[in-house]
Amino acid sequence: MKGVISGAALALTSFATAVSSKVIPRQQGSLPAVTSEGNAFWANGERFYVRGVAYQPGGAADAADPLLDLEALRRDVENFKELGINTVRIYTIDNSQNHDEAMALLDEAGIYLALDANTPEYSLNRENEASLHASYNDVYLQSVFATIDAFAGYSNLLLFFSGNEVINARNNTNAAPYVKAVTRDMKNYIRAQSSREIPVGYSSADVAENIEAQALYFACGDDEIARSDFFAFNDYSWCDPSSFTLSGWDAKVETYKNYSLPLFLSEFGCITNTREWNEIAALYSENMTIAYSGGLAYEYTLEANGYGLVELSGNSVQPNEDFDRLKEAYAATPNPTGDGGARTTRTVPECPPETDEWRVGTTLLPEMPEGAQRYFEDGAGTGPGLEGDGSQWAGEPSATEPDLSNGVSSTEAQDTSFDSSASGGNSSSSSNSSSSGGGDEGAASTARPVAMLTVLALAVGFAAAL
Ligand SMILES: *[C@@H]1O[C@H](CO)[C@@H](O)[C@H](O)[C@H]1NC(C)=O
Numbered sequence: 001m002k003g004v005i006s007g008a009a010l011a012l013t014s015f016a017t018a019v020s021s022k023v024i025p026r027q028q029g030s031l032p033a034v035t036s037e038g039n040a041f042w043a044n045g046e047r048f049y050v051r052g053v054a055y056q057p058g059g060a061a062d063a064a065d066p067l068l069d070l071e072a073l074r075r076d077v078e079n080f081k082e083l084g085i086n087t088v089r090i091y092t093i094d095n096s097q098n099h100d101e102a103m104a105l106l107d108e109a110g111i112y113l114a115l116d117a118n119t120p121e122y123s124l125n126r127e128n129e130a131s132l133h134a135s136y137n138d139v140y141l142q143s144v145f146a147t148i149d150a151f152a153g154y155s156n157l158l159l160f161f162s163g164n165e166v167i168n169a170r171n172n173t174n175a176a177p178y179v180k181a182v183t184r185d186m187k188n189y190i191r192a193q194s195s196r197e198i199p200v201g202y203s204s205a206d207v208a209e210n211i212e213a214q215a216l217y218f219a220c221g222d223d224e225i226a227r228s229d230f231f232a233f234n235d236y237s238w239c240d241p242s243s244f245t246l247s248g249w250d251a252k253v254e255t256y257k258n259y260s261l262p263l264f265l266s267e268f269g270c271i272t273n274t275r276e277w278n279e280i281a282a283l284y285s286e287n288m289t290i291a292y293s294g295g296l297a298y299e300y301t302l303e304a305n306g307y308g309l310v311e312l313s314g315n316s317v318q319p320n321e322d323f324d325r326l327k328e329a330y331a332a333t334p335n336p337t338g339d340g341g342a343r344t345t346r347t348v349p350e351c352p353p354e355t356d357e358w359r360v361g362t363t364l365l366p367e368m369p370e371g372a373q374r375y376f377e378d379g380a381g382t383g384p385g386l387e388g389d390g391s392q393w394a395g396e397p398s399a400t401e402p403d404l405s406n407g408v409s410s411t412e413a414q415d416t417s418f419d420s421s422a423s424g425g426n427s428s429s430s431s432n433s434s435s436s437g438g439g440d441e442g443a444a445s446t447a448r449p450v451a452m453l454t455v456l457a458l459a460v461g462f463a464a465a466l
Protein backbone atom coordinates (compact mmCIF):
# COMPACT_ATOMS: atom_id res chain seq x y z
CA MET A 1 0.00 0.00 0.00
CA LYS A 2 3.00 2.27 0.02
CA GLY A 3 3.51 4.89 -2.55
CA VAL A 4 0.04 6.30 -2.72
CA ILE A 5 0.66 9.93 -2.08
CA SER A 6 -2.44 11.93 -2.62
CA GLY A 7 -2.75 15.45 -3.82
CA ALA A 8 -3.87 16.48 -0.41
CA ALA A 9 -0.82 14.85 1.08
CA LEU A 10 1.42 16.87 -1.16
CA ALA A 11 -0.46 19.98 -0.25
CA LEU A 12 0.20 19.17 3.36
CA THR A 13 3.89 19.21 2.61
CA SER A 14 3.78 22.65 1.19
CA PHE A 15 1.77 24.22 3.92
CA ALA A 16 3.67 22.57 6.72
CA THR A 17 6.87 24.18 5.54
CA ALA A 18 5.40 27.62 5.63
CA VAL A 19 4.62 27.86 9.29
CA SER A 20 4.72 31.43 10.34
CA SER A 21 2.42 31.49 13.30
CA LYS A 22 3.56 28.98 15.86
CA VAL A 23 1.70 28.91 19.10
CA ILE A 24 3.28 31.34 21.48
CA PRO A 25 3.98 29.50 24.72
CA ARG A 26 1.77 31.09 27.29
CA GLN A 27 3.28 29.77 30.42
CA GLN A 28 6.11 27.34 30.36
CA GLY A 29 5.69 25.95 33.83
CA SER A 30 8.38 24.31 35.89
CA LEU A 31 7.72 20.65 35.14
CA PRO A 32 9.83 19.04 32.45
CA ALA A 33 7.95 18.06 29.30
CA VAL A 34 7.36 14.32 28.98
CA THR A 35 8.34 12.45 25.83
CA SER A 36 7.60 9.01 24.43
CA GLU A 37 10.54 6.82 23.50
CA GLY A 38 10.71 3.06 23.14
CA ASN A 39 7.97 1.57 25.30
CA ALA A 40 8.03 4.22 28.01
CA PHE A 41 7.64 7.89 28.88
CA TRP A 42 10.60 9.97 29.93
CA ALA A 43 11.10 13.31 31.68
CA ASN A 44 14.55 14.85 32.00
CA GLY A 45 16.07 11.52 31.04
CA GLU A 46 14.27 9.63 33.81
CA ARG A 47 11.46 7.17 33.30
CA PHE A 48 8.05 8.77 33.87
CA TYR A 49 5.11 6.81 35.30
CA VAL A 50 1.54 8.01 35.24
CA ARG A 51 0.29 8.06 38.85
CA GLY A 52 -3.03 9.70 38.61
CA VAL A 53 -6.77 10.03 38.90
CA ALA A 54 -9.57 10.84 36.48
CA TYR A 55 -10.85 14.33 37.27
CA GLN A 56 -14.39 14.80 36.09
CA PRO A 57 -16.45 16.59 38.74
CA GLY A 58 -20.11 16.33 37.83
CA GLY A 59 -19.52 13.09 36.00
CA ALA A 60 -19.90 12.27 32.37
CA ALA A 61 -23.38 13.71 32.17
CA ASP A 62 -22.20 17.23 32.97
CA ALA A 63 -19.61 18.08 30.38
CA ALA A 64 -18.03 21.01 32.17
CA ASP A 65 -14.43 22.21 32.15
CA PRO A 66 -13.09 21.61 35.68
CA LEU A 67 -10.16 23.93 35.04
CA LEU A 68 -12.38 27.00 34.86
CA ASP A 69 -13.56 26.86 38.48
CA LEU A 70 -10.36 28.02 40.12
CA GLU A 71 -11.72 28.00 43.63
CA ALA A 72 -12.74 24.36 43.37
CA LEU A 73 -9.50 23.52 41.63
CA ARG A 74 -7.41 25.06 44.44
CA ARG A 75 -9.32 22.93 46.91
CA ASP A 76 -8.91 19.80 44.81
CA VAL A 77 -5.21 20.37 44.17
CA GLU A 78 -4.65 20.11 47.93
CA ASN A 79 -6.24 16.65 47.79
CA PHE A 80 -4.19 15.69 44.73
CA LYS A 81 -1.05 16.55 46.70
CA GLU A 82 -2.33 14.54 49.65
CA LEU A 83 -2.95 11.56 47.36
CA GLY A 84 0.58 11.83 46.06
CA ILE A 85 -0.37 11.79 42.39
CA ASN A 86 1.44 13.37 39.46
CA THR A 87 -1.31 13.36 36.80
CA VAL A 88 -4.99 14.11 36.36
CA ARG A 89 -7.03 13.11 33.34
CA ILE A 90 -9.67 15.52 32.12
CA TYR A 91 -12.25 14.40 29.55
CA THR A 92 -13.66 17.74 28.47
CA ILE A 93 -12.29 21.24 28.42
CA ASP A 94 -13.59 24.46 26.95
CA ASN A 95 -11.13 25.32 24.20
CA SER A 96 -12.43 28.87 23.87
CA GLN A 97 -11.15 29.77 27.34
CA ASN A 98 -7.75 30.56 28.79
CA HIS A 99 -6.26 28.00 31.17
CA ASP A 100 -3.09 29.75 32.31
CA GLU A 101 -3.99 30.02 35.95
CA ALA A 102 -5.35 26.50 36.32
CA MET A 103 -2.37 24.96 34.57
CA ALA A 104 -0.05 26.98 36.81
CA LEU A 105 -1.84 25.67 39.90
CA LEU A 106 -1.35 22.11 38.70
CA ASP A 107 2.24 22.79 37.72
CA GLU A 108 3.09 24.18 41.14
CA ALA A 109 1.67 21.01 42.67
CA GLY A 110 3.80 18.81 40.41
CA ILE A 111 0.80 17.62 38.41
CA TYR A 112 0.55 16.90 34.71
CA LEU A 113 -2.61 16.90 32.62
CA ALA A 114 -3.65 14.02 30.35
CA LEU A 115 -6.28 15.63 28.15
CA ASP A 116 -8.96 14.29 25.84
CA ALA A 117 -9.08 16.36 22.68
CA ASN A 118 -12.77 15.73 22.01
CA THR A 119 -15.93 17.09 23.51
CA PRO A 120 -19.42 15.63 23.40
CA GLU A 121 -20.45 17.85 20.51
CA TYR A 122 -17.12 17.83 18.69
CA SER A 123 -16.23 14.19 18.17
CA LEU A 124 -16.58 11.30 15.78
CA ASN A 125 -19.92 9.58 15.49
CA ARG A 126 -19.41 5.82 15.37
CA GLU A 127 -22.98 4.81 14.67
CA ASN A 128 -22.20 3.53 11.19
CA GLU A 129 -19.91 4.02 8.24
CA ALA A 130 -21.82 7.04 6.98
CA SER A 131 -21.79 8.82 10.34
CA LEU A 132 -18.10 8.11 10.81
CA HIS A 133 -17.39 9.57 7.41
CA ALA A 134 -19.59 12.62 7.95
CA SER A 135 -18.27 13.40 11.42
CA TYR A 136 -14.63 13.31 10.33
CA ASN A 137 -14.76 16.83 8.93
CA ASP A 138 -12.98 20.18 9.03
CA VAL A 139 -15.27 21.69 11.66
CA TYR A 140 -14.45 18.84 14.00
CA LEU A 141 -10.72 19.11 13.36
CA GLN A 142 -10.79 22.87 13.98
CA SER A 143 -12.02 22.16 17.50
CA VAL A 144 -9.39 19.47 18.08
CA PHE A 145 -6.62 21.71 16.78
CA ALA A 146 -7.88 24.63 18.88
CA THR A 147 -7.54 22.40 21.93
CA ILE A 148 -3.96 21.66 20.94
CA ASP A 149 -3.31 25.40 20.56
CA ALA A 150 -4.83 26.05 23.96
CA PHE A 151 -2.64 23.55 25.82
CA ALA A 152 0.53 22.92 23.82
CA GLY A 153 2.34 25.75 25.56
CA TYR A 154 2.08 24.22 29.01
CA SER A 155 4.99 21.95 29.81
CA ASN A 156 2.78 20.03 32.25
CA LEU A 157 0.44 19.03 29.41
CA LEU A 158 1.45 15.37 29.46
CA LEU A 159 -0.38 13.99 26.44
CA PHE A 160 -3.50 14.21 24.31
CA PHE A 161 -6.01 11.43 23.89
CA SER A 162 -7.20 11.44 20.27
CA GLY A 163 -10.23 9.40 21.27
CA ASN A 164 -11.80 7.55 24.15
CA GLU A 165 -13.53 4.20 23.77
CA VAL A 166 -14.74 4.89 20.27
CA ILE A 167 -14.55 1.17 19.59
CA ASN A 168 -16.69 -0.10 22.43
CA ALA A 169 -18.16 -3.29 21.03
CA ARG A 170 -17.33 -6.17 18.74
CA ASN A 171 -19.15 -4.65 15.81
CA ASN A 172 -17.65 -1.19 15.56
CA THR A 173 -14.01 -1.87 14.85
CA ASN A 174 -14.70 -0.07 11.57
CA ALA A 175 -14.16 3.16 13.52
CA ALA A 176 -10.46 2.36 13.88
CA PRO A 177 -9.24 4.00 10.63
CA TYR A 178 -11.03 7.22 11.59
CA VAL A 179 -9.51 7.24 15.05
CA LYS A 180 -6.12 6.63 13.50
CA ALA A 181 -6.69 9.43 10.99
CA VAL A 182 -7.44 11.88 13.80
CA THR A 183 -4.29 10.77 15.63
CA ARG A 184 -2.30 11.42 12.45
CA ASP A 185 -3.85 14.83 11.94
CA MET A 186 -3.17 15.83 15.55
CA LYS A 187 0.45 14.76 15.28
CA ASN A 188 0.88 16.62 12.01
CA TYR A 189 -0.74 19.69 13.54
CA ILE A 190 1.55 19.58 16.58
CA ARG A 191 4.55 19.37 14.30
CA ALA A 192 3.35 22.31 12.29
CA GLN A 193 2.22 24.55 15.10
CA SER A 194 3.80 23.56 18.39
CA SER A 195 7.30 24.21 19.64
CA ARG A 196 7.59 20.72 21.10
CA GLU A 197 6.44 17.19 20.48
CA ILE A 198 3.48 16.10 22.59
CA PRO A 199 2.51 12.44 22.89
CA VAL A 200 -0.79 11.61 21.14
CA GLY A 201 -2.61 8.30 21.48
CA TYR A 202 -5.89 6.54 22.01
CA SER A 203 -7.70 5.44 25.17
CA SER A 204 -9.48 2.21 24.39
CA ALA A 205 -12.26 0.23 25.96
CA ASP A 206 -11.21 -3.21 27.16
CA VAL A 207 -13.18 -5.21 24.60
CA ALA A 208 -11.76 -8.70 25.04
CA GLU A 209 -12.35 -9.74 21.42
CA ASN A 210 -10.48 -6.87 19.80
CA ILE A 211 -8.27 -5.08 22.35
CA GLU A 212 -5.07 -6.73 21.17
CA ALA A 213 -5.86 -5.94 17.54
CA GLN A 214 -6.49 -2.34 18.57
CA ALA A 215 -3.14 -2.12 20.33
CA LEU A 216 -1.35 -3.39 17.22
CA TYR A 217 -3.36 -1.32 14.79
CA PHE A 218 -2.49 1.99 16.40
CA ALA A 219 1.19 1.02 16.61
CA CYS A 220 1.61 -0.43 13.11
CA GLY A 221 2.09 0.82 9.60
CA ASP A 222 4.73 2.33 7.38
CA ASP A 223 3.58 5.81 8.10
CA GLU A 224 5.45 7.06 11.14
CA ILE A 225 3.24 10.09 11.73
CA ALA A 226 0.11 7.92 11.87
CA ARG A 227 1.42 5.63 14.55
CA SER A 228 0.39 6.54 18.07
CA ASP A 229 2.91 7.69 20.66
CA PHE A 230 1.30 5.47 23.31
CA PHE A 231 -1.62 3.11 23.80
CA ALA A 232 -3.90 3.18 26.83
CA PHE A 233 -6.85 1.10 27.91
CA ASN A 234 -9.48 1.27 30.56
CA ASP A 235 -9.16 -1.86 32.67
CA TYR A 236 -11.53 -2.78 35.49
CA SER A 237 -10.54 -6.43 35.65
CA TRP A 238 -8.66 -6.34 38.96
CA CYS A 239 -11.37 -6.55 41.62
CA ASP A 240 -10.03 -6.85 45.17
CA PRO A 241 -9.37 -9.25 46.76
CA SER A 242 -7.07 -10.24 43.92
CA SER A 243 -3.46 -10.56 42.90
CA PHE A 244 -1.15 -10.18 39.94
CA THR A 245 -1.97 -13.73 38.87
CA LEU A 246 -5.63 -13.99 39.98
CA SER A 247 -6.49 -10.81 38.10
CA GLY A 248 -4.96 -12.14 34.93
CA TRP A 249 -2.69 -9.13 34.75
CA ASP A 250 0.28 -11.48 34.59
CA ALA A 251 -1.07 -12.83 31.29
CA LYS A 252 -1.55 -9.27 30.01
CA VAL A 253 2.09 -8.50 30.75
CA GLU A 254 3.01 -11.58 28.72
CA THR A 255 0.83 -10.28 25.88
CA TYR A 256 2.25 -6.77 25.92
CA LYS A 257 5.82 -7.20 27.09
CA ASN A 258 7.06 -6.81 23.52
CA TYR A 259 4.61 -4.08 22.64
CA SER A 260 6.32 -1.22 20.87
CA LEU A 261 4.70 1.78 22.58
CA PRO A 262 4.28 3.07 26.13
CA LEU A 263 1.20 1.42 27.57
CA PHE A 264 -0.83 2.57 30.57
CA LEU A 265 -4.24 2.24 32.15
CA SER A 266 -6.31 5.28 31.22
CA GLU A 267 -8.87 4.19 33.84
CA PHE A 268 -8.78 1.49 36.51
CA GLY A 269 -10.36 0.67 39.85
CA CYS A 270 -13.05 -2.02 40.04
CA ILE A 271 -15.74 -1.30 42.65
CA THR A 272 -17.37 -4.73 42.80
CA ASN A 273 -15.99 -5.12 46.32
CA THR A 274 -14.25 -2.71 48.66
CA ARG A 275 -11.33 -1.18 46.84
CA GLU A 276 -8.13 -2.03 48.66
CA TRP A 277 -6.17 -0.73 45.67
CA ASN A 278 -3.86 -3.71 45.78
CA GLU A 279 -3.34 -3.32 42.04
CA ILE A 280 -1.16 -0.29 42.78
CA ALA A 281 1.61 -2.50 44.22
CA ALA A 282 1.53 -4.68 41.10
CA LEU A 283 1.22 -1.86 38.59
CA TYR A 284 4.34 -0.08 39.84
CA SER A 285 6.40 -3.23 40.36
CA GLU A 286 8.82 -4.58 37.80
CA ASN A 287 6.34 -7.38 37.19
CA MET A 288 4.46 -4.81 35.17
CA THR A 289 6.71 -1.84 34.48
CA ILE A 290 8.51 -3.78 31.77
CA ALA A 291 5.33 -3.16 29.75
CA TYR A 292 3.17 -0.65 31.67
CA SER A 293 3.76 2.96 32.64
CA GLY A 294 1.21 3.27 35.43
CA GLY A 295 -2.36 4.46 35.24
CA LEU A 296 -5.25 6.66 36.29
CA ALA A 297 -7.59 5.65 39.08
CA TYR A 298 -11.25 6.24 38.26
CA GLU A 299 -12.32 8.75 39.55
CA TYR A 300 -11.91 11.74 41.83
CA THR A 301 -15.45 12.82 42.72
CA LEU A 302 -18.13 10.36 43.76
CA GLU A 303 -20.72 10.28 41.00
CA ALA A 304 -23.97 8.43 40.43
CA ASN A 305 -22.02 5.48 39.04
CA GLY A 306 -20.59 4.79 42.49
CA TYR A 307 -16.96 5.56 41.69
CA GLY A 308 -15.28 8.32 43.64
CA LEU A 309 -12.66 9.27 46.19
CA VAL A 310 -14.21 12.45 47.54
CA GLU A 311 -17.78 13.45 48.21
CA LEU A 312 -18.97 16.86 47.16
CA SER A 313 -21.25 18.76 49.45
CA GLY A 314 -21.97 22.32 48.47
CA ASN A 315 -18.57 23.85 47.88
CA SER A 316 -16.63 21.49 50.08
CA VAL A 317 -15.28 18.03 49.42
CA GLN A 318 -14.82 15.25 51.90
CA PRO A 319 -12.30 12.51 51.12
CA ASN A 320 -13.81 9.07 51.79
CA GLU A 321 -12.20 5.82 52.89
CA ASP A 322 -11.53 4.91 49.28
CA PHE A 323 -9.40 8.06 49.10
CA ASP A 324 -7.48 7.08 52.24
CA ARG A 325 -6.78 3.59 50.97
CA LEU A 326 -5.63 4.84 47.57
CA LYS A 327 -3.38 7.38 49.27
CA GLU A 328 -1.86 4.62 51.40
CA ALA A 329 -1.38 2.39 48.38
CA TYR A 330 0.39 5.10 46.40
CA ALA A 331 2.53 6.03 49.41
CA ALA A 332 3.54 2.41 49.99
CA THR A 333 4.53 1.90 46.35
CA PRO A 334 7.52 3.79 45.02
CA ASN A 335 8.40 3.51 41.35
CA PRO A 336 11.02 0.89 40.49
CA THR A 337 14.53 2.21 40.45
CA GLY A 338 16.31 2.78 37.19
CA ASP A 339 14.32 2.32 34.02
CA GLY A 340 11.94 -0.29 35.40
CA GLY A 341 12.82 -2.65 32.58
CA ALA A 342 11.78 -0.31 29.76
CA ARG A 343 13.19 -0.34 26.26
CA THR A 344 14.33 2.78 24.47
CA THR A 345 14.06 1.30 21.01
CA ARG A 346 10.94 0.58 19.03
CA THR A 347 10.18 -2.13 16.48
CA VAL A 348 7.10 -1.45 14.41
CA PRO A 349 4.68 -4.40 14.59
CA GLU A 350 2.75 -5.92 11.70
CA CYS A 351 -0.79 -4.61 11.32
CA PRO A 352 -3.43 -7.05 12.56
CA PRO A 353 -5.07 -9.15 9.86
CA GLU A 354 -8.77 -8.80 9.13
CA THR A 355 -10.83 -11.33 11.07
CA ASP A 356 -14.45 -11.68 12.16
CA GLU A 357 -13.51 -9.73 15.28
CA TRP A 358 -11.41 -7.12 13.51
CA ARG A 359 -13.22 -5.78 10.51
CA VAL A 360 -10.49 -3.54 9.19
CA GLY A 361 -9.37 -4.96 5.89
CA THR A 362 -7.10 -2.15 4.80
CA THR A 363 -4.22 -0.13 6.12
CA LEU A 364 -5.52 2.82 4.13
CA LEU A 365 -6.82 5.80 6.05
CA PRO A 366 -9.16 8.60 5.14
CA GLU A 367 -7.40 11.63 3.82
CA MET A 368 -7.64 14.68 6.04
CA PRO A 369 -10.62 16.84 5.02
CA GLU A 370 -9.23 19.49 2.74
CA GLY A 371 -10.84 22.36 4.61
CA ALA A 372 -8.66 21.61 7.65
CA GLN A 373 -5.41 22.21 5.84
CA ARG A 374 -5.36 25.95 6.30
CA TYR A 375 -5.07 25.49 10.06
CA PHE A 376 -1.59 24.09 9.59
CA GLU A 377 -0.47 27.47 8.32
CA ASP A 378 -2.70 29.83 10.19
CA GLY A 379 -3.36 28.03 13.44
CA ALA A 380 -6.83 26.87 14.36
CA GLY A 381 -8.11 30.16 15.76
CA THR A 382 -10.62 30.32 18.57
CA GLY A 383 -12.15 27.02 19.55
CA PRO A 384 -15.93 26.55 19.67
CA GLY A 385 -15.86 25.74 23.38
CA LEU A 386 -18.77 23.85 24.87
CA GLU A 387 -21.49 26.09 23.49
CA GLY A 388 -20.87 25.54 19.79
CA ASP A 389 -23.35 23.99 17.40
CA GLY A 390 -21.45 20.72 17.24
CA SER A 391 -19.50 19.17 14.41
CA GLN A 392 -20.87 15.74 13.71
CA TRP A 393 -22.98 16.77 10.74
CA ALA A 394 -21.15 19.97 9.88
CA GLY A 395 -18.43 21.05 7.50
CA GLU A 396 -16.88 19.10 4.68
CA PRO A 397 -15.85 15.48 5.09
CA SER A 398 -12.80 13.74 3.69
CA ALA A 399 -12.54 13.24 -0.06
CA THR A 400 -11.89 9.58 0.68
CA GLU A 401 -14.83 7.25 0.12
CA PRO A 402 -16.50 5.91 3.29
CA ASP A 403 -15.27 2.40 2.43
CA LEU A 404 -11.70 3.79 2.25
CA SER A 405 -11.24 2.28 -1.21
CA ASN A 406 -9.40 5.41 -2.30
CA GLY A 407 -7.78 6.14 1.05
CA VAL A 408 -4.20 7.16 1.65
CA SER A 409 -1.36 5.03 2.90
CA SER A 410 1.10 7.81 3.25
CA THR A 411 0.98 11.53 3.58
CA GLU A 412 3.99 13.67 3.19
CA ALA A 413 4.29 15.69 6.31
CA GLN A 414 7.43 17.63 5.96
CA ASP A 415 8.08 18.91 9.40
CA THR A 416 11.01 21.15 8.78
CA SER A 417 9.32 23.69 10.97
CA PHE A 418 9.37 21.42 13.95
CA ASP A 419 11.58 22.54 16.78
CA SER A 420 12.95 19.31 18.10
CA SER A 421 14.81 20.77 21.04
CA ALA A 422 12.28 19.59 23.58
CA SER A 423 12.17 16.01 22.55
CA GLY A 424 15.56 14.73 21.72
CA GLY A 425 16.50 15.51 18.19
CA ASN A 426 15.13 14.58 14.83
CA SER A 427 12.53 12.31 16.24
CA SER A 428 10.10 13.23 13.59
CA SER A 429 11.03 10.68 10.99
CA SER A 430 12.16 11.34 7.49
CA SER A 431 11.14 14.41 5.66
CA ASN A 432 9.07 12.18 3.44
CA SER A 433 7.13 10.45 6.12
CA SER A 434 3.73 9.18 5.33
CA SER A 435 0.58 9.56 7.27
CA SER A 436 -2.45 8.06 8.74
CA GLY A 437 -4.58 9.22 11.43
CA GLY A 438 -6.23 9.21 14.69
CA GLY A 439 -9.69 9.57 15.88
CA ASP A 440 -11.76 9.85 18.87
CA GLU A 441 -14.95 9.32 20.72
CA GLY A 442 -16.00 7.63 23.84
CA ALA A 443 -18.10 4.76 24.79
CA ALA A 444 -18.69 2.13 27.32
CA SER A 445 -16.22 -0.47 28.32
CA THR A 446 -17.35 -4.01 28.48
CA ALA A 447 -16.26 -4.33 32.07
CA ARG A 448 -18.15 -1.39 33.45
CA PRO A 449 -21.74 -0.64 34.22
CA VAL A 450 -23.45 1.63 31.76
CA ALA A 451 -23.70 4.33 34.37
CA MET A 452 -20.02 5.04 34.28
CA LEU A 453 -19.66 5.77 30.62
CA THR A 454 -17.31 8.62 30.23
CA VAL A 455 -18.28 11.93 28.80
CA LEU A 456 -17.49 11.10 25.26
CA ALA A 457 -19.38 7.90 25.52
CA LEU A 458 -22.48 9.83 26.32
CA ALA A 459 -21.79 12.20 23.51
CA VAL A 460 -22.60 9.44 21.13
CA GLY A 461 -24.86 7.55 23.43
CA PHE A 462 -27.31 7.07 20.66
CA ALA A 463 -24.65 5.17 18.82
CA ALA A 464 -23.48 3.03 21.65
CA ALA A 465 -24.34 -0.58 21.36
CA LEU A 466 -24.88 -1.54 24.94
C1 LIG B 1 10.08 -10.00 21.68
O1 LIG B 1 11.23 -9.18 21.49
C2 LIG B 1 12.42 -9.92 21.51
C3 LIG B 1 13.58 -8.93 21.48
O2 LIG B 1 13.38 -7.98 20.49
C4 LIG B 1 12.41 -10.87 20.32
O3 LIG B 1 13.60 -11.64 20.34
C5 LIG B 1 11.21 -11.81 20.44
O4 LIG B 1 11.12 -12.63 19.30
C6 LIG B 1 9.95 -11.00 20.57
N1 LIG B 1 8.84 -11.90 20.86
C7 LIG B 1 7.68 -11.84 20.24
C8 LIG B 1 6.65 -12.82 20.68
O5 LIG B 1 7.48 -11.06 19.34
Ligand SMILES: *[C@@H]1O[C@H](CO)[C@@H](O)[C@H](O)[C@H]1NC(C)=O
Pocket residue numbers: 243244245250281282285287
Ligand atom coordinates in the same frame (compact mmCIF):
# COMPACT_ATOMS: atom_id res chain seq x y z
C1 LIG C 1 5.16 -10.33 41.02
O1 LIG C 1 4.99 -11.60 40.42
C2 LIG C 1 5.24 -12.69 41.30
C3 LIG C 1 5.16 -13.94 40.47
O2 LIG C 1 3.90 -14.05 39.85
C4 LIG C 1 4.25 -12.65 42.44
O3 LIG C 1 4.50 -13.72 43.34
C5 LIG C 1 4.36 -11.33 43.16
O4 LIG C 1 3.38 -11.25 44.15
C6 LIG C 1 4.20 -10.19 42.18
N1 LIG C 1 4.43 -8.92 42.85
C7 LIG C 1 3.49 -7.98 42.95
C8 LIG C 1 3.88 -6.74 43.66
O5 LIG C 1 2.37 -8.12 42.49
Ligand SMILES: *[C@@H]1O[C@H](CO)[C@@H](O)[C@H](O)[C@H]1NC(C)=O
Pocket residue numbers: 425426
Ligand atom coordinates in the same frame (compact mmCIF):
# COMPACT_ATOMS: atom_id res chain seq x y z
C1 LIG D 1 18.40 16.66 12.00
O1 LIG D 1 18.38 16.28 10.65
C2 LIG D 1 19.07 17.20 9.81
C3 LIG D 1 18.85 16.77 8.36
O2 LIG D 1 18.97 15.38 8.23
C4 LIG D 1 20.53 17.24 10.21
O3 LIG D 1 21.23 18.16 9.41
C5 LIG D 1 20.64 17.65 11.67
O4 LIG D 1 21.98 17.58 12.10
C6 LIG D 1 19.81 16.73 12.55
N1 LIG D 1 19.76 17.24 13.90
C7 LIG D 1 19.92 16.45 14.94
C8 LIG D 1 19.81 17.11 16.26
O5 LIG D 1 20.12 15.25 14.84
Ligand SMILES: *[C@@H]1O[C@H](CO)[C@@H](O)[C@H](O)[C@H]1NC(C)=O
Pocket residue numbers: 430431432
Ligand atom coordinates in the same frame (compact mmCIF):
# COMPACT_ATOMS: atom_id res chain seq x y z
C1 LIG E 1 11.29 12.43 -0.80
O1 LIG E 1 10.47 13.00 -1.78
C2 LIG E 1 11.20 13.57 -2.84
C3 LIG E 1 10.22 14.31 -3.74
O2 LIG E 1 9.05 13.59 -3.88
C4 LIG E 1 11.95 12.45 -3.55
O3 LIG E 1 12.71 12.98 -4.63
C5 LIG E 1 12.89 11.78 -2.55
O4 LIG E 1 13.53 10.69 -3.14
C6 LIG E 1 12.12 11.30 -1.34
N1 LIG E 1 13.03 10.83 -0.32
C7 LIG E 1 12.83 9.71 0.34
C8 LIG E 1 13.83 9.40 1.39
O5 LIG E 1 11.88 8.98 0.13
Ligand SMILES: *[C@@H]1O[C@H](CO)[C@@H](O)[C@H](O)[C@H]1NC(C)=O
Pocket residue numbers: 126127128129169171172464465
Ligand atom coordinates in the same frame (compact mmCIF):
# COMPACT_ATOMS: atom_id res chain seq x y z
C1 LIG F 1 -23.68 -2.99 16.71
O1 LIG F 1 -24.69 -3.79 17.25
C2 LIG F 1 -25.65 -3.08 18.00
C3 LIG F 1 -26.58 -4.05 18.67
O2 LIG F 1 -26.99 -5.03 17.80
C4 LIG F 1 -26.37 -2.10 17.06
O3 LIG F 1 -27.32 -1.34 17.79
C5 LIG F 1 -25.35 -1.14 16.46
O4 LIG F 1 -25.94 -0.27 15.54
C6 LIG F 1 -24.24 -1.93 15.76
N1 LIG F 1 -23.21 -1.00 15.37
C7 LIG F 1 -22.67 -1.01 14.15
C8 LIG F 1 -21.60 -0.01 13.90
O5 LIG F 1 -23.02 -1.78 13.29
